[in-house]
Amino acid sequence: MENLNIGEKLRLLRKTVPLTTKELAERVNVSQSYISRFENNRAIPDVDMLAKILEALGTDLTSFFSHDVNELTDDYIQLINTAKTLSREERIKLNEFLKVMKGSYQ
Incomplete structure (x- = not known):
């Protein structure tokens, strides 16, 4: 790119x-x-x-x-903006979910 x-x-x-x-x-x-x-x-x-x-x-x-x-595509910007609205606990859960989706959960 x-x-x-x-x-x-x-x-x-x-x-x-x-x-x-x-x-x-x-x-x-x-x-x-x-x-x-x-x-x-x-x-x-x-x-x-x-x-x-x-x-x-x-x-x-x-x-x-x-x-x-x-x-920083539109979908990435949207993800960042959504994450900014989450509580600390929600961000932790989101990170865990993303790790599972990516296959790198330990």
């Missing part, structure tokens, strides 16, 4: 949080159109702005560039 550019990676990461462009813009104290320009690859954020955006998304520059967001 082709590597995603910064704008696409930002959009996918924002959706996993999940936040709208308006909510992210408010957290970073910029306009919504400013965030949209980055996500639509009409502008590239400088390092300081990218660091602020990533902090608002709960990550950092190192993680952003080392994490493979190519795997």
Whole structure:
């Protein structure tokens, strides 16, 4: 799969949080159109702005560039968002179930 550019990676990461462009813009104290320009690859954020955006998304520059967001398909994003709504006990049970499904349960 082709590597995603910064704008696409930002959009996918924002959706996993999940936040709208308006909510992210408010957290970073910029306009919504400013965030949209980055996500639509009409502008590239400088390092300081990218660091602020990533902090608002709960990550950092190192993680952003080392994490493979190519795997963040719609179904994966939906799974992440669902898992975020679960209690600790429910997440433990979900992990056990996923291990059984994958065949790696020990």
